[in-house]
Amino acid sequence: xxxxxxxxxxxxxxxxxxxxxxxxxxxxxxxxxxxxxxxxxxxxxxxxxxxxxxxxxxxxxxxxxxxxxxxxxxxxxxxxxxxxxxxxxxxxxxxxxxxxxxxxxxxxxxxxxxxxxxxxxxxxxxxxxxxxxxxxxxxxxxxxxxxxxxxxxxxxxxxxxxxxxxxxxxxxxxxxxxxxxxxxxxxxxxxxxxxxxxxxxxxxxxxxxxxxxxxxxxxxxxxxxxxxxxxxxxxxxxxxxxxxxxxxxxxxxxxxxxxxxxxxxxxxxxxxxxxxxxxxxxxxxxxxxxxxxxxxxxxxxxxxxxxxxxxxxxxxxxxxxxxxxxxxxxxxxxxxxxxxxxxxxxxxxxxxxxxxxxxxxxxxx
Amino acid sequence: xxxxxxxxxxxxxxxxxxxxxxxxxxxxxxxxxxxxxxxxxxxxxxxxxxxxxxxxxxxxxxxxxxxxxxxxxxxxxxxxxxxxxxxxxxxxxxxxxxxxxxxxxxxxxxxxxxxxxxxxxxxxxxxxxxxxxxxxxxxxxxxxxxxxxxxxxxxxxxxxxxxxxxxxxxxxxxxxxxxxxxxxxxxxxxxxxxxxxxxxxxxxxxxxxxxxxxxxxxxxxxxxxxxxxxxxxxxxxxxxxxxxxxxxxxxxxxxxxxxxxxxxxxxxxxxxxxxxxxxxxxxxxxxxxxxxxxxxxxxxxxxxxxxxxxxxxxxxxxxxxxxxxxxxxxxxxxxxxxxxxxxxxxxxxxxxxxxxxxxxxxxxxxxxxxxxxxxxxxxxxxxxxxxxxxxxxx
Numbered sequence: 001x002x003x004x005x006x007x008x009x010x011x012x013x014x015x016x017x018x019x020x021x022x023x024x025x026x027x028x029x030x031x032x033x034x035x036x037x038x039x040x041x042x043x044x045x046x047x048x049x050x051x052x053x054x055x056x057x058x059x060x061x062x063x064x065x066x067x068x069x070x071x072x073x074x075x076x077x078x079x080x081x082x083x084x085x086x087x088x089x090x091x092x093x094x095x096x097x098x099x100x101x102x103x104x105x106x107x108x109x110x111x112x113x114x115x116x117x118x119x120x121x122x123x124x125x126x127x128x129x130x131x132x133x134x135x136x137x138x139x140x141x142x143x144x145x146x147x148x149x150x151x152x153x154x155x156x157x158x159x160x161x162x163x164x165x166x167x168x169x170x171x172x173x174x175x176x177x178x179x180x181x182x183x184x185x186x187x188x189x190x191x192x193x194x195x196x197x198x199x200x201x202x203x204x205x206x207x208x209x210x211x212x213x214x215x216x217x218x219x220x221x222x223x224x225x226x227x228x229x230x231x232x233x234x235x236x237x238x239x240x241x242x243x244x245x246x247x248x249x250x251x252x253x254x255x256x257x258x259x260x261x262x263x264x265x266x267x268x269x270x271x272x273x274x275x276x277x278x279x280x281x282x283x284x285x286x287x288x289x290x291x292x293x294x295x296x297x298x299x300x301x302x303x304x305x306x307x308x309x310x311x312x313x314x315x316x317x318x319x320x321x322x323x324x325x326x327x328x329x330x331x332x333x334x335x336x337x338x339x340x341x342x343x344x345x346x347x348x349x350x351x352x353x354x355x356x357x358x359x360x361x362x363x364x365x
Numbered sequence: 366x367x368x369x370x371x372x373x374x375x376x377x378x379x380x381x382x383x384x385x386x387x388x389x390x391x392x393x394x395x396x397x398x399x400x401x402x403x404x405x406x407x408x409x410x411x412x413x414x415x416x417x418x419x420x421x422x423x424x425x426x427x428x429x430x431x432x433x434x435x436x437x438x439x440x441x442x443x444x445x446x447x448x449x450x451x452x453x454x455x456x457x458x459x460x461x462x463x464x465x466x467x468x469x470x471x472x473x474x475x476x477x478x479x480x481x482x483x484x485x486x487x488x489x490x491x492x493x494x495x496x497x498x499x500x501x502x503x504x505x506x507x508x509x510x511x512x513x514x515x516x517x518x519x520x521x522x523x524x525x526x527x528x529x530x531x532x533x534x535x536x537x538x539x540x541x542x543x544x545x546x547x548x549x550x551x552x553x554x555x556x557x558x559x560x561x562x563x564x565x566x567x568x569x570x571x572x573x574x575x576x577x578x579x580x581x582x583x584x585x586x587x588x589x590x591x592x593x594x595x596x597x598x599x600x601x602x603x604x605x606x607x608x609x610x611x612x613x614x615x616x617x618x619x620x621x622x623x624x625x626x627x628x629x630x631x632x633x634x635x636x637x638x639x640x641x642x643x644x645x646x647x648x649x650x651x652x653x654x655x656x657x658x659x660x661x662x663x664x665x666x667x668x669x670x671x672x673x674x675x676x677x678x679x680x681x682x683x684x685x686x687x688x689x690x691x692x693x694x695x696x697x698x699x700x701x702x703x704x705x706x707x708x709x710x711x712x713x714x715x716x717x718x719x720x721x722x723x724x725x726x727x728x729x730x731x732x733x734x735x736x737x738x739x740x741x742x743x744x745x746x747x748x749x750x751x752x753x754x755x756x757x758x759x
Binding site: 048081083134149 | 658
């Protein structure tokens with residue numbers, strides 16, 4: 001789908017990209033990673049000809065991009081960047097409609113597409129279509145940026161640190177959402193990042209670059225288990241086993257958890273806990289409130305009296321989180337199990353330390 | 366306690382109210398035997414009546430009290446309305462007072478407005494300004510407070526109510542000349558700002574795009590701004606007259622050492638700096654990511670310019686045009702000195718004849734014109750600001 005052949009970019013005497021060859025197949029996510037100044041962004045920007053290579057060829061669908069008009073080429077390639085670059089004077093809907101408008105789609109088709117995309121990135125069309133970028137949070141703006149890149153349904157998506165400028169919690173959610181969207185849309189994606197965990201989580205193939213050269217191009221598993229050079233070894237670090245957990249979603253490890261509602265009687269609570277040490281407390285809508293210890297039950301008259309309140313956004317895992325995230329929460333909070341919630345913070349189960357250990361052992365083999 | 370009240374109250378309005386009260390000991394009207402002789406000045410209570418004087422004092426005290434009180438919407442509106450009422454009262458009673466005084470005086474007797482009235486006008490507009498500032502979200506009230514008093518005075522002028530005031534008499538004696546100079550004034554400042562905009566915007570774009578062009582362009586624009594206006598007008602006389610002697614055909618187009626040509630050129634040069642500077646800043650302050658995203662999604666360079674750069678820079682560019690316009694209205698007055706005409710003509714005639722009323726006949730329309738141009742341009746800036754950029758959108 002995308003093929004770089006001996007691509008070089010020089011700025012005067014400095015060589016930004018040096019004889020880079022790379023191939024990305026249809027539907028694959030290729031992550032370009034490396035220390036800053038390694039030429040990863042330059043490489044990305046050469047693909048849609050925002051930067052012209054000094055030498056070498058870039059083929060998209062077997063066609064030399066230098067033979068295509070840059071505007072035409074770019075309209076067929078989605079483009080999302082770290083600073084998002086939403087147009088501040090236009091509404092969210094008009095921002096998303098940028099490329100369809102450049103392609104002269106008719107109005108009803110554009111409106112339908114905008115609605116589809118807002119739903120896809122998990123924002124309510126009714127609420128967000130008329131907003132202006134200045135009214136969005138960082139995470140919302142990033143999602144609109146991705147929706148805008150996807151607007152004309154381009155087969156290829158170029159992303160330059162698309163989840164870079166948000167807090168870690170939002171980043172984790174955006175990454176999970178990206179994985180879900182990518183499973184559905186199967187775009188060919190080239191993504192630039194400097195965050196190895198992000199690369200491991202999102203990539204089908206990781207291209208590690210250093211000083212304008214490609215030093216290893218492999219699947220995340222191979223990159224972690226068989227670094228091709230000392231540079232890559234140092235780059236991926238010594239916690240490779242832990243990093244591998246970033247590729248595993250908690251979803252298949254969710255177990256049903258002992259749960260009591262806040263209005264339940266002490267007896268009902270005792271029954272629910274059984275022989276376990278504690279149970280999660282939810283409200284009547286199923287949303288996580290906290291937890292209660294079995295030993296406390298005998299000393300209190302109601303659940304709410306004995307309950308330890310939790311900030312669910314600090315403790316609970318989202319159902320699309322990774323095992324690495326689960327482990328870090330467990331260690332951070334000193335819990336042997338961590339509750340898992342859906343988008344409405346409804347409790348759907350828990351993940352236990354034992355399961356994470358088992359998964360780690362499995363990955364080691 | 367008092368200090369705290371001073372802080373919570375509106376200090377501009379307090380100053381305005383005090384200034385208003387300070388107008389009372391001055392003479393309000395001056396009766397002169399003829400246009401050029403010195404006259405006797407009449408206090409507020411002599412000029413009008415004790416009742417009117419008392420009413421005006423009470424209104425000023427009301428403004429002072431409200432200015433010292435807590436800032437809120439109702440207080441600001443009341444201050445604005447009261448200030449307008451004082452202005453309207455002053456002029457409503459000035460008309461008949463002038464009629465009475467001229468009827469009893471000598472044949473060529475003149476009644477002119479004196480310091481008391483001018484201080485009152487200044488104080489009224491300080492209060493209007495203060496009230497406007499306190500009402501940022503009530504545009505209707507803002508406009509009502511700003512323009513009612515002025516509109517009432519204009520109506521009084523047109524109905525002949527103030528015909529015996531000497532400024533109006535100066536006007537009535539030169540009505541056609543006034544119209545002619547007013548049109549000339551508008552032509553001079555309007556023409557120079559339009560030309561300045563047409564030249565300035567491309568220069569600003571060029572400076573923003575090209576680092577090598579940036580320095581000489583701003584060097585020129587800044588240096589010209591530091592030349593006193595009179596000197597610049599004077600400097601242009603020599604080269605233009607030389608030109609018109611060398612190519613007599615130019616004279617057919619009105620290009621001579623004196624007159625409209627050097628005035629227009631000087632005014633255009635002055636209007637360049639604010640327009641060039643704001644265009645430059647308007648383009649340079651754009652988020653590079655916006656341009657990158659536009660290009661990366663497949664906009665052509667002209668499309669990026671039209672769809673992104675123009676709408677995003679427009680408010681700042683127009684703000685520059687506004688600055689240039691207001692500045693040009695004032696500078697055009699000086700152009701009268703090199704024979705270009707305009708309202709400045711009355712000012713310089715008045716200076717030459719030592720006739721203050723003639724100076725005022727030129728000066729007041731210039732001020733009103735500047736305020737009017739400022740208001741129009743502010744509206745244009747507001748309308749052209751894209752909704753997403755407006756501050757305080759919710």
